[in-house]
Amino acid sequence: MARLKPTFVCQACGAVTSRWAGKCEACGAWNAIVEEAVAAPLPGGASSTAARALGRGRVVVLEGLSGATDEAPRLVAGLGELDRVTGGGFVHGSALLLGGEPGIGKSTLLLQGSAALARAGHRVVYVSGEEAAAQVRLRAQRLGLADAPVALAAETNVEDILATLKDGPPPRLVIIDSIQTLWTSQVEAAPGTVTQVRAAAQAMIRYAKTTGACVILVGHVTKDGQIAGPRVVEHMVDAVLSFEGDSGRDFRILRAQKNRFGPTDEIGVFAMTGDGLEQVTNPSALFLGDREPDAPGAAVLAGLEGSRPILVEIQALVVPSTLGTPRRAVVGWDNARLAMVLAVLEARCGVRLGGHDVHLAVAGGLRIQEPAADLAVAAALVSSLTGAALPVDAVFFGEIGLTGAVRPVSHPGPRLREAARLGFKRGVLPAAAADAAQGTDVSIVAIPTLDVLVARLAARADAAHASRQGA
Structure with missing residues (x-):
């Protein structure tokens, strides 16, 4: 085969x-x-045809923005949490990239989803490039899925996989586990290299677009949590899903980082059990299950992940520092966001934290990304500093500006309704969002600026201290 310049x-x-x-x-x-050498295109191939036709392009029909728009047909897996993240099911002819750490449960999730679709009468092909067919069968037997009519193959050559898929009835779903193990003879490079990953992904995506089958590519992740391989693969696919979790905990979170056919901020929550992954339909109860109501430094955030309101506990520990530079340790939140909240507390509210170590964690291992957690974080910090516990029946949400103003966030109504469903009676939220939160079963505590919240918490701490002295 002819070679180009390396x-x-x-x-x-x-x-x-x-x-x-x-x-x-x-x-x-x-x-x-x-160093990688790319094979030259075959004579008479697509590249030669395009070169001969250069300058003689065909006329493309131009259309307006108005007109009939049909909803893309979807393949519903039957797993509610998986269908929620994908936007209602897999779209025919789409390509998805699923990333996650080794051992997090990617193969288990896809095997359960493929078994559900196969039992529903759809043809599903599961191609494993990392495990032998016998190993996949053992996992299926352990999960109770051995009776599902899933077509299984252990192959890494792209040409052989495509020939197998074209031989027989067209599949509705194709799972490739994983894309880093595939290789194509059109590229002279080792499997797993950038060139091979890009070429193999392009071939599988082209198959999805031309046949209408949905293709799911499993991708490895680097040590910093990013999907390994060239970033161009993430741009080529229609959706990028991330399967997250802590090896020390049982729950797993499926998050959509990119989705051309649905929302990009939805999450699905699963629990890893001996029988596989189980769906968690009430994640708020999961994250608040081990809560200690009377502990100082704990505030309940009424958060929102996509269209789903989730209540989670924010825990803070503020202690005097013995170091020249106090520590700032954060788990589950943004370090820069914590530094901003600390600066606003000191500059606008007079709360001196420069000589204290600050430890902040989101209980349960969930990672919070929305700025609505600012108010809950500030309340937890002040509560830990004063030693007074926050009201056990209160939830907090609101964004803090650099001026000390508490700014409104989106969808206060669903947040408070979720809080009321779990038994919370009070909602501490921005004053500008108080009108939008009316009509719920939660009493509203409007906070216009952060110093108002600090004053309320300081008065609560003084009252608690006086009661202890009187006792």
Whole structure:
């Protein structure tokens, strides 16, 4: 096979250079550039045809923005949490990329979803490039899915996989586990390299678009949690799903980072059991299950993940520091966001935390990304500093500005209705959102600025201290 001039590709970001270098100029990674030779296109192939027709393009029909728009047909898996994240089911002809740490349960999730679809009468093909067919069968037997009519294969060559898929009835769902193990003979590079991953993903995506089958590609993740391989693969697929979780906990979270056919901020919650993954339909009760109501430094956040309101506990510990530079440790939240809240507390409210170590954690291992957690974090910090517990029946949400103002956040009504369903009686929220929260069974405590909340908590701490002195 004819070869072109060798190129050098960064295995971290996919940047292509004409010569080798120790450091990638695009992403700054060291020792990540590898020489790769790409095979020349075959004579008479698509590239030659396009070259001959250069300058003689066909006329494309232009359409307006108005007109009939049909909802994309979907393949409903039957797992409510999975269908929620995908936007109501898998879209025919779409390509999805599922990433997650090793052992988190990606294969278990896909095996359960494929078994549900196969039992519903759809043809499902599961191609494993990392495990033998016998290993997949053992997992299916352990999960009680051995009777599901899932077509199984253990193969890594892209051409062989495509030939197998075209031989027989067209499948509705194709699972490739994983994309990093595939290789194509059209590229002279080792499996797992950027060039091979890009070429294999492009071939599988082209198959999905031309046949109407839904293709799910499983991707490895790097040590910092990013999906390994070239970022161009994430741009090529229609949806990027991330399966997250802590090895020390039983629950798992499926999060949509990109979705062309649905929302990108939905999450699905699962619990890992001996019989596989079980759906958690009430995640708020899960995250608040081990709550200690009378502990100082704990505030309940009425958060929102996509269209689903979730209540989660924010825990803070503020202690005098013995170090020259106090520690700031955060688990489940943004470090920069915590630094901003601390600065506003000190500059606008007179709360001196410069000589204290601050530890902040989201109970249960959930990672919070929305700014509505600012008010709950500030309440937890002040509660830990004063030693007075927050009201056991109160939830908090609101964004804090640099001026100290508490700004409204989206959808206060669903947040408070979820809180009322779990037995909470009070909602501490921005004053500007008080009118929008009317009509719920929760009494509203409007907070216009952060110093008002600090004054209320300080008065509560003084009252608790006086009661202890009187006793």
